[in-house]
Amino acid sequence: MGDPVLATRSLSVRFGGLVAVDDVSLECRRGRLTGLIGPNGAGKTTFIDAVTGFLPNNSKGSVLLEGEEVFGRSPHVLSHAGLTRTWQTLELFDDITVRSNLDVASRRLTVGSALLDYLRPRQRAARVNEVLDLLNLGDIAERQPRELSQGQRKLVGVGRALVAESSKILLLDEPAAGLDKAETDWFGAQLRHLVDQGYTMVLVDHDMGLVLNVCDYIHMLVFGQLTASGTPDDMRNDPEVIAAYLGHSGVEP
């Protein structure tokens, strides 16, 4: 089902003597919600950082976006190429409105377009309205992120990553952190809804419940190594997964 949108080949990250991501090769296919799980400190966020170009000096290996080698490009170039991400700690732009948060990410700014926009302002992208509608953020579009609830802020983060016109795949870094059970379920349903609409996503979380419920295919990282991969049903019965999560409250039978 689907060709790989994103693939890594032997991706490794080293911090001095510490190998945080060790020779990870995996694929994320089109139209799927791929899960990446692992206990705290497994290197999940580091993996995302490396894929999205934030660790140029510490990583090596290969990152393929729709078959094209993109390893070593800087974050903003990758974003324009369609590889976008969210942050565990949200990192919204607090000083500007929700609409502007999306607007910043929606289109590439060149010297020409910046000048044109300066001379004739308020030519806003239709894409921003589309995403605001998609995520039901229309009512709060003119408010600033710090006035919103945590769940709404998470959605703004997702929206900001979705809005790029060329968006091909979205990496979500622990989007459920800080949400309670009900909010997590609601948020998971929103993600599933987006994937069913044709978006391709990677969900990184240590909450097994969320990942098992909404993902199509799951990879598990333990101490930087890819130890197991499979469908949610496979993973539920995988001895490696059970060993890694033994006693973890996130496991659901």
Place this chain on the structure above:
Amino acid sequence: MIARLSPAERVSAAALGAVALAWMIGAVLRRELFFDPVLFGLGSGAIIAALAIGLVVAFRASGVINFGHGAIATYVTYVYVSLVGTGQYPVPPIPNPLAPIEGIAGIEIVDFPTFISLGDSMGKAPALAIALATAAVLGLVAHFAIFRPLRYAPVLAKVIASVGIMLFLQAAVVLRFGARAKATEPIFPNDPVEILGTRVGQDRLWVLGTVIVITAGLWMLFRYTRFGIATRAGAENERFTTLLGFNADFGAGVSWVMASVLAGLVGILVAPITGVTPNFFTVLLISSLGAALIGRMSSFVIAAAAGLMLGIVDQELFRLELEWDWIPDIGIRRALPFVVIALAMVARGESLPSRGALTVERLPEAYVPRITRGRMVGYGALLAVAFWLTVFAPFQYRAGMQNSMIGVILALSLVVVTGYVGQISLMQMALAGIGAFSVASFGTQAGMPLPVALPLAVACGVGFGLIAAVPSLRTRGASLAIVTLASGLAMGEIFFSRPGWFGLDRGVKTTDPPELFGVEFGPNSDFIFGDGKIPTGGYGLFLLVVGALCCISVMRLRRSRLGEQMLAVRANERAAAAAGVNVAAIKLSAFAISSFFAGLGGALIAFNLGTYGTDTFGIFASLTVLAFAYLGGISTVGGAITAGTLFSEGIGIVVTNEWVIDVGPYTAYVAGFFLIGTAVYNNEGIDGFQRRQFHQLGGWLGRRFGRGPAVSGESTDVEPPVTPDEPAAASGVSGGGAEAGDG
């Protein structure tokens, strides 16, 4: 953990080693050329080192790069000199509470003291004790009143507060003791001694010895005692050290006292050797900042050694310049340390902050300018008043308006780079100087007409601004403040302080009045309106038009897509990059736009003054401009206008002098005081404060007369929702996210 050297650091270490080797070989062959400067350099190096370790102490205590450190040294030194000389203890200049009554009644009730006499000239020991006690008090005040409340504040607020301390104390010194140099009796024996055939002043060696002893003491204190370790940990993470049972706040307070006493001690020991002027130590402080930075603001030993080295290198280059006349005299000697500092910071920096390096930094709100009918009327009225003041009002008001317009443009340059993108720049007046000196070169010397000369001059400003901005791509926060400071100094040393194209011409630079289509409109040119006294209204009118255009263009910038991306970079560089923003390009364009305004402002200063020298565009001018811009409101056009009003000799000052009280000599003093207050208690500046007041008034009126709240219902006293991933104590400013009222 032992830090691994980056490739850049390895290269520089190898280069340093090679230079050292070459120097040693040279010293064997040509002793007087290579060895003597070391002995002389150790003297100035010791002062640089002593100030540097004080900076490290303060930084370890509260993460502040204290630009006021030199001013503390100066103030304490003057207290000591005064006590030894005349036994007079200076009273800090504070307003006479009875002044209004005295003013109205026309009598003098109390003679408010400026000095308290402690008998005739005092012995050195008691004078030293009293002066150092003063230093201790200053340290306590700095900690409790200023930097403790700023613990979680953005770096910008801390930098501003320390600049405020510098302005305040230096102004206090000038007010109490005058601007002239002072000398005092020696403390150490100063008969020369002979070392390896070279005669040096013994006192310099004593200072050197003192510095070495203090450095060793501090090193041991912070390395081996419970107090030192706890203080170091407290600066890293106050909450955890508190949980472990240490009082981090106590440690920080003690460190501030130590830093301050150390500053005073250095000043007092050095004053007999060099004499002292109000900005003597602040100028030296710049080299010390470099030394402290080489020690990564954490190592006393490296900082002290680097300070000594800087002193030696300076002497060595001085000798070489004398000896080898093929070395071009382009100010490289003075500029070199600053260039080295900038390069070192850049080599150490990262193009994006690393994970975990982020702190919650809330800068003042950058309101979107809203164009409403009420506002248009307001702007129109403001322009009408400005027009009348510029053209028809008495001459002192016209002069004030001219200064204010230029101040507005200079403040706008900081609104763009600091307010919108969050990059601190301490080189704005150096860029203005490039504009001022090149407009004279292109226009007056090369004879180009104004429409050619002015754009060329501004383009020069932008060019240098862009060069100096390259380091900003890899540094941020306090490091960026230092890099821009160093860049500004290097520009000043290379260009303004010597003859040349961008430099002086027989000690000054002269610009002819501006002329367009055969009409001359300089401040001294004839103008059809007004009373004919100088300055005439023509130049003011020109400034008013240019200033208004600049304001409008920055307002449009804020509303544009580029402006939004700038604010995104200011909010979070990593997230901006992930959202597809080219952070480097945005920063460079902000510096370019900022340099455009700075260069333009400088060129306009050139026309305004006609004849000018180096000081107008010096480092203290840059700090003062930043101070006023922050005071007015660093992130709004309204703030820039407010800043221009307050600008030195601006219209606000003129009006105050004419109508209220002659603040003339107290301007810098009062500005420093309010600057500290703004940094600590209200980081939005006067403009943001007014907006809130106006908003609250509107809300109150709305409730009172039942029209409902004026703007979508929130009031400023509602706390913003605090989320788990945000430190709850984040500086407590900018609450509620209120939008701009019509103000």
